Each structure stands twice: as structure tokens, then as C-alpha cells.
Amino acid sequence: MLHSRLRPLPRRHPQPAESAPAPDFEDLDQDIDESPEELFSSFLPHLFPDDAPSFHGDPGQHLLYGSPRYGDLEIMVPSYPGQDENRNKEIAAGNEVDDVDKGRKLFAHFLWSAAMVVAEGVEKADSPESNPETDIWKINGESVLELGAGAGLPSIISALAKASTVTVSDHPSSPAFSGALSFNVNHNITPNHTSTNVHIQPHEWGVLDDSFALQNKNAFTRIIAADCYWMRSQHENLVRTMLWFLAPNPDAAVWVVAGFHTGRAIVAGFFETAVQLGLVIERIYERDLNSVTEEGGEVRREWVPEREGEGIENRKRWCVVAVLKRPSQ
Secondary structure, three states, X not given: OXXXXXXXXXXXXXXXXXXXXXXXXXXXXXXXXXOHHHHOOOOOHHHOOOOOOOEEOOOOOEEEEEEOOOEEEEEEOOOOOOOOHHHHHHHHOOOOHHHHHHHHHOOOOOEEHHHHHHHHHHHHHOOOOOOHHHHHHOOOOOEEEEEOOOOOHHHHHHHHOOOOEEEEEEOOOOHHHHOHHHHHHHHHOOOOOOOOEEEEEEOOOOOOOOHHHHHOOOOEOEEEEEOOOOOHHHHHHHHHHHHHXXXXXXXXXXXXEEEOOOOHHHHHHHHHXXXXXXXXXXXXXXXXXXXXXOXXXXXXXXXXXXXXXXXXXXXXXXXXXXXXXXXOO
């Protein structure tokens, strides 16, 4: 089972007095001026029950990701924005308040199940038991960009699977840059593991005139975007970033994986925006995160923008997986 790959490690430091509440995505785009406390307000525990979690870990916690192919990987979950002692001093001095507010809205201080879907797929495609079901995840020799990376698990697995280069990116205000990303990359990727070059790069979606964007236009043959879709106001910027960085060759692809914790409509809205702006959906399906077939394969069903009778209690175990490409010439 996908979720059984994770085990919590003993805490190295006492847990901060102010822990991060689990995310509440209700009306996130309706009032972008809400306080972080409102954005992170508590919600009913049954929304994310233990048997089908959408996210894993506590801010700053270390998790052990058990990889059948690459061994145990230690993954540090990004800290909750504002808990770091130095940042608290800066806030007290009147600095970086806006950045902390932005950071809390990014929900990077968890490891999301969608990231584990990508990681598992890449790993299986790199194994001798690879089959047509996992072929979409082949990454050997590809140049990879992960958007909204958070803890960066898909990027780490991509490097171990011998991608040619991997760029791990998140919003410049992301708490991932407070130490978690650098720890996860440096701890799990060494010259003994892989020769892949891995870079950590801040990037704000839709900002395409800075040095990173100008130097890397059309540079990536695989773009990973796992659970990046809850902000409707950012869908267009996200697609423009995908189109800017995606290589022009016909095999280049964007991997989209999204849970339905914000509802199915917002995910469907992203696909509508992607098609309107020039991407095509080459492949799309829904995956059951809780079940496997008798042969140990994935349980899949057809993707639909609306599913009659679906509610929180029966959508939580599903995610959508899609491969987006440029139109064929």
C-alpha cells in the first residue's frame, strides 16, 4: 500500500509550542486577505481519516520513506512558517510578515500523497519489473522540473532513477527553503547514489522574466506538479509556467497528480485552463490510493469532471493522474 511506505522517525527536537493545524481549503480563493489563522483553521477529523490521508507528517518532522528500490530515505517535512526562532525574531522586528503569511498559504509544510504517487510511479518504471502501466513514469535521461515541490520527494526519486538533471522549485516564500529541501537533497542524493545534477530553485508561477526563467525556457522534458491546484487564481500562472519551461519535443510531458480534498470542480477547472492555454491531455485517469488489484497493480477508473453522488466520504481515497503535452504539429 502506498501510505505504508512512510514511518515517523523520533523527533530530534521538542515539537514547537505552536503546531501547525491541518489545512482547511474552504473558500481559499474567495478571500485572499484572510489571516493565516483563518486559512489554517481546524476542520473535522473525518475529512482526512487515517485510512486515506491526503498529507503526512508534522512541520519539521522527519519521516522514513521506505523505497523497495532505493532503500530508506529520510525526508524532513518543511517547518511551519513563523515557527523558526530566527524568523520569529524578524517578525517581532517588523520584518517578513508578508512572507510568513504567503508561506502559510502555500501548504508546503506537509508531505502530500500526490507526491508519493509520483515517487512510486517513477520508482516502479525504473525497476526490472516495469510494465506498460508504469511506462508513463519513465524518467531515465530526462531533464526534470518539479513545481510546488515542498519536501521534494518526487525530485529525489527522479534523481535516483537517473534523470539527467533535476530542478526542485517552490514559491520564494515557501517554508521548504528554511532547510527542509536542502536537507532532503543533500541527505539522500550523493555521488554514491547518482550522478544526476540537482538544483534547488525558487520560482513564482507566471514570473517568466527573471534569470532562471530566461535561461531555462523550453529546457525540461518532464515537469512534475503534484497537488498544486487549490488556488483557482493561480491556475493560469501555473499553466503559463508549464508552457514556458516544457521542451518543444513531442515526448516532453507534464505530470499532473491531484487529490480531491478541495473538491473535484477545482481540479476540473485547472484542466479547462490548461487546454484553453494550449496544452493537450494525452492521458488521464483516477487512481484509488487505498486498493490494489489481485496482481498488485493500481485500481483505476475513468476521470470525469463531475461524479454523481460523490461526497467527502467517498472521494478522499481517489486522485487524478494526467499527462499533459504540447499539441502535435
